Amino acid sequence: MKKVSIFWFRRDLRLEDNHGLYQALKENENVLPLFIFDKNILDKLDNKADARVDFIHDQIGKIHQELAKKGSSILVKYGDPEVIFKELLNEYSITAVYTNRDYEPYATTRDEKVTRLLNKNHIQLHRYKDQVIFEPGEILNGSGEFYKVFTPFSKVWLSKFHSAKPEEFKPMHWKNLLQTSALELPSLQEISFTKSDISIPSKTADEDIIAHYNQTRDFPAKKGTSRLGIHLRFGTISIRKLALKASELNATYLNELIWREFYMMILAYNPQVVDQAFKPAYDRIPWRNKEEEFAAWCEGKTGYPIVDAGMRELNSTGYMHNRVRMIVASFLTKHLLIDWRWGETYFAEKLLDYELASNNGGWQWAAGTGTDAQPYFRVFNPTSQQEKFDKNWKYIKKWIPEINSDKYPKPIVDHKFARQRAIDTYKSALNQ
DNA sequence: TGAAATGTTGGGGCG
DNA sequence: ACGCCCCAACATTTC
Numbered sequence: 001m002k003k004v005s006i007f008w009f010r011r012d013l014r015l016e017d018n019h020g021l022y023q024a025l026k027e028n029e030n031v032l033p034l035f036i037f038d039k040n041i042l043d044k045l046d047n048k049a050d051a052r053v054d055f056i057h058d059q060i061g062k063i064h065q066e067l068a069k070k071g072s073s074i075l076v077k078y079g080d081p082e083v084i085f086k087e088l089l090n091e092y093s094i095t096a097v098y099t100n101r102d103y104e105p106y107a108t109t110r111d112e113k114v115t116r117l118l119n120k121n122h123i124q125l126h127r128y129k130d131q132v133i134f135e136p137g138e139i140l141n142g143s144g145e146f147y148k149v150f151t152p153f154s155k156v157w158l159s160k161f162h163s164a165k166p167e168e169f170k171p172m173h174w175k176n177l178l179q180t181s182a183l184e185l186p187s188l189q190e191i192s193f194t195k196s197d198i199s200i201p202s203k204t205a206d207e208d209i210i211a212h213y214n215q216t217r218d219f220p221a222k223k224g225t226s227r228l229g230i231h232l233r234f235g236t237i238s239i240r241k242l243a244l245k246a247s248e249l250n251a252t253y254l255n256e257l258i259w260r261e262f263y264m265m266i267l268a269y270n271p272q273v274v275d276q277a278f279k280p281a282y283d284r285i286p287w288r289n290k291e292e293e294f295a296a297w298c299e300g301k302t303g304y305p306i307v308d309a310g311m312r313e314l315n316s317t318g319y320m321h322n323r324v325r326m327i328v329a330s331f332l333t334k335h336l337l338i339d340w341r342w343g344e345t346y347f348a349e350k351l352l353d354y355e356l357a358s359n360n361g362g363w364q365w366a367a368g369t370g371t372d373a374q375p376y377f378r379v380f381n382p383t384s385q386q387e388k389f390d391k392n393w394k395y396i397k398k399w400i401p402e403i404n405s406d407k408y409p410k411p412i413v414d415h416k417f418a419r420q421r422a423i424d425t426y427k428s429a430l431n432q
Numbered sequence: 433t434g435a436a437a438t439g440t441t442g443g444g445g446c447g
Numbered sequence: 448a449c450g451c452c453c454c455a456a457c458a459t460t461t462c
Contacts, residue, residue: 218433326433365433377462378434385434419435423462 001093004032008099012130012235013059019130022169024098030178033074035060036081037191051196051318051352057188072177078191082113094123100130103264104356105271132261133243136268146269149372154258166240198318203231214252220321221394229353263361277369285429288337297332303411306386307331309399318352323389329366330380335418340367376426379419
């Protein structure tokens with residue numbers, strides 16, 4: 001049996017500045033890169049033309065080609081990771097396994113199982129910090145507890161960041177890759193998926209966009225946001241490089257990266273937020289949950305142009321501008337009084353840049369149920385939001401061509417009425 | 433990273 | 448010059 005060390009790729013699909021890969025190559029010879037299409041995750045996706053799976057498949061293909069140039073290859077498997085590792089133990093003499101940490105509830109459980117399996121075989125699973133600047137537990141308050149409010153968290157984050165800037169992991173010791181002929185990659189069909197017709201934007205972060213982020217980010221008709229979400233999700237860019245760039249270019253943008261880590265930390269310490277309000281009292285709200293209203297929201301037929309434009313952008317591109325995400329989330333939870341979990345699930349299915357921690361945090365923020373939440377009586381006015389952020393109707397017209405015709409629906413509910421209903425409903429639920 | 437209602441202030445018109 | 452009113456602009460409170 002061939003003696004190898006394994007580097008297990010997950011949400012870090014790049015060869016440059018990859019912490020775990022760097023360590024594996026530095027400390028071992030014959031490093032075999034591995035990727036597993038995780039059946040546990042993929043089986044839950046109903047859409048078998050999911051652009052994210054397509055994207056991952058493409059990225060693995062690119063890594064495969066890059067490794068071939070170095071005389072190596074990536075081993076790609078499809079199945080339950082624990083089962084796959086059992087098989088690998090029979091095929092290879094494994095000296096160690098390296099990987100980067102992932103803090104989501106499922107990932108944590110999976111990694112514990114794999115750790116137990118490997119340890120039984122006297123193999124270590126070495127895990128490294130790679131997808132964040134500061135991971136859960138690194139930023140705590142004076143009493144050693146996690147922060148429940150963003151602002152003090154961000155102050156500590158920034159001071160730590162400025163006192164010790166992250167460095168790129170290089171040079172990579174490529175000579176320690178296992179030299180092997182190219183291993184076969186499974187096709188999309190072999191993992192039960194097909195090509196999506198949604199294409200993923202390139203990862204070249206336009207520096208101008210980041211530099212002007214604070215001035216342009218709120219206007220959905222402009223190219224004012226980086227659209228790097230999916231690349232942060234799957235690790236096709238390095239958070240270290242991006243955070244350094246952000247700290248040079250735009251404090252507001254850097255702040256968004258801190259929000260990302262804030263919500264990752266909140267999720268790691270409070271895994272129950274996946275399906276419960278961070279503030280338990282808010283689970284007493286009697287959601288109306290009208291199916292037909294939810295359908296109208298999903299389809300972009302609420303009769304509120306800024307809401308409908310956002311939902312249509314999401315449905316046809318897998319992306320929605322961040323300002324509009326807040327507006328549609330406020331509308332669903334406040335105007336229609338539909339459970340934030342319904343909206344969160346819909347976003348999870350549609351958003352290419354879907355990140356559990358951020359999506360959950362954002363929805364709980366909008367619904368007013370989360371940490372550092374907006375008070376429940378803050379109800380976005382979809383009309384004034386539109387007047388502020390899309391006053392020339394440019395974004396709206398792009399996504400709702402029939403906006404001025406009689407085909408466009410009348411408002412699903414009167415704003416003034418719905419606002420009052422939301423405030424009253426929240427108030428009486430919380431006073432119980 | 434609200435919005436709407438209510439309160440305050442101060443300038444200008446006017447007797 | 449003064450008081451009064453109106454009202455816009457801004458500030459504060461309330462939901």
